[in-house]
Amino acid sequence: MGTERGRGGRAAGLVIILGIVAGCTASGAGSGKKSPQPGQEAAGRPGTGARAGGGERRGIALPAWNTDDYASPAARSYVEAIAATGARWIQLNPTWYQDSPRAAELHTTDETASDASLRHIIGLARRAGLKVLLKPHVNLPGDQDRAAIRPRRGDRARWYAAYTRFIVRYADLARETGVAELAVGTELAGMSGDRSGWLAVVRSVRARFGGPLVYAANYDEFEDVAFWDAVDLIGIDAYWPLASRPTTDVAALRRAWSPILDKVGRFAAERRRPVLFTEAGYVSQRGTTTEPYAWDLSRTNGNAEQAAAYEALLASCAGRRWWAGVFWWMWDDWPDAAETPANLAYSPHGKPAEQVLRRWWRTS
Helix, strand or coil: CCCCCCCCCCCCCHHHHHHHHHHCCCCCCCCCCCCCCCCCCCCCCCCCCCCCCCCCEEEEEEECCCCCHHHCCHHHHHHHHHHHCCCCEEEEECEEECCCCCCCCCECCCCCCCHHHHHHHHHHHHHCCCEEEECCEEECCCCCCHHHCCCCHHHHHHHHHHHHHHHHHHHHHHHHHCCCEEEEEECCCCCCCCHHHHHHHHHHHHCCCCCCEEEEEECCCHHHCCCHHHCCEEEEECCCCCCCCCCCCHHHHHHHHHHHHHHHHHHHHHHCCCEEEEEECCCCECCCCCCCCCCCCCCCECHHHHHHHHHHHHHHHCCCCCEEEEEECCCCCCCCCCCCCHHHCCCCCCCHHHHHHHHHHCCC
16 A cells, blocks of 8 residues: 555554454454355456465565666575575566556556566576566555546546556466466555456456456455455455554454454455455554554664564464465565665564564474
8 A cells, every 4th residue: 555665654544443453343244345246247267266276375575666676686686585584475566657546547667667577587486486476556656545546437448448458468478477376456446346347357367367366455445346256366455553552562463463354254255265465564663563554654663563563463364264375565675776774664684574484484
């Protein structure tokens, strides 16, 4: 959610979510829109099997901010370091832009990873034994939230045509390079309630790519997505606030997760789809558990709080049959690209959070 370089600082929903954490009961599964049962107007085959492809996704995201990041000298060392954590998956994020929330066209910039660089790093990842989730993003200029994307009514057909060209390009690349899974969209809350438009998008992708598909909804969006029956996994970018004040208390964080995960589990059962946390992450700053989506909380190092949050998520989700795994946001920034000092950034690299991952992922 928010801008990708820093994992933006939008605070919408904090008070509501804290209320859910404190008082959610076991009644009901939320009031979001319900998609038809699988097979009813679905865009191609529905998800199959408990985890739509099998196995817990143990993954880390490595977004790119420049055309040649994925082909740079750092790419191999980043891929190898991710594999060394015990990760089995890597997420790659080519990013396109549209000039305003109401625009109907998408375009590349000098921050868009080139196709050649993507092919290069996908090859590196596969040689390192990592499966790839290709998760293309559409961003707005500055710190605008992509959830605001909502073209004018008369321009919606043009937007969907442009979006389809964008995502089909990556469906072709995914097929050609042996990518394991593809995200058809990310955090497009202004559009994800439009069932007919997205069914057409998914049909176009299915015609090009045979692997499992996921849509990555923001944590406050997933109940309103209108086409879960058309994809194989329910993706959630899992930035739920877990505390009202900074804490390193893993037990307290696990108590906060419990009602959230119970609710998500009921939703998964209703939709008959596994849930993949397509993103989850915490900056190394004091207070990260209060606003996981914010990259600029404080200038006070919060390595211990970040590690506690990693531990709480992994421990809370372990053994839940509907849970398909997590992609942590994110590994190191590229050289000279960081907007946040490394000791305060989302990366777990070289911090206690990396040791949490190694303990969970390398010993099981």
